[in-house]
Amino acid sequence: AYTTSVRNPRPASVASTLNPLRLAGLLRSVVDGNNPQDYMTLAEEMEERDLHYAAQLRTRKLAVAAIEPTVEPASDEQVDLDMADRVRDIMAEDQIPELFFDLLDGLGKGLSVAQILWDTKQTPWKPQDYK
Known part of the structure; x- marks a missing residue:
């Protein structure tokens, strides 16, 4: 999607409206194979909002990416x-x-x-x- 498109390139926030009931439903829907969009949006938001989590993921990514195939x-x-x-x-x-x-x-x-x-x-x- 582009910023000039009709479709929004940034999906609506999931983390800002999250509560235990919504999280349970979101995780259940992913396990059932329905609508992974909200889960992917939440995972991206977690990485953007929690810098320690993002740093841990980046450390692991860099460690694996450094391995010579x-x-x-x-x-x-x-x-x-x-x-x-x-x-x-x-x-x-x-x-x-x-x-x-x-x-x-x-x-x-x-x-x-x-x-x-x-x-x-x-x-x-x-x-x-x-x-």
């Missing part, structure tokens, strides 16, 4: 060695650390999603970008 072939067969090399090439891309950091948003929310935008102009396909 390794790729090992499934076997010594040439096809597996080639596949491992292709994956290593993808993992060396500049976008990967940011992608990992974004995916680590799931630490606080319990869920993180990324979409791979594929470059289909060449074979084998390679990820072009991540959203």
Whole structure:
């Protein structure tokens, strides 16, 4: 959403209207698979409002993001060695650390999603970008 759009880019606050009954209903609806929007908004608001919580999440995200990914072939067969090399090439891309950091948003929310935008102009396909 954009600020010039009809849709509001910032969802209505959940934390400001929270009470024990509403929190129980919100958590129950997420467990049942209904309307995770309010839960995600609450998780984001908690991170924005509680700086200690945000610092703890950031510490964990940075610790995981600092780990150097390794790729090992499934076997010594040439096809597996080639596949491992292709994956290593993808993992060396500049976008990967940011992608990992974004995916680590799931630490606080319990869920993180990324979409791979594929470059289909060449074979084998390679990820072009991540959203």
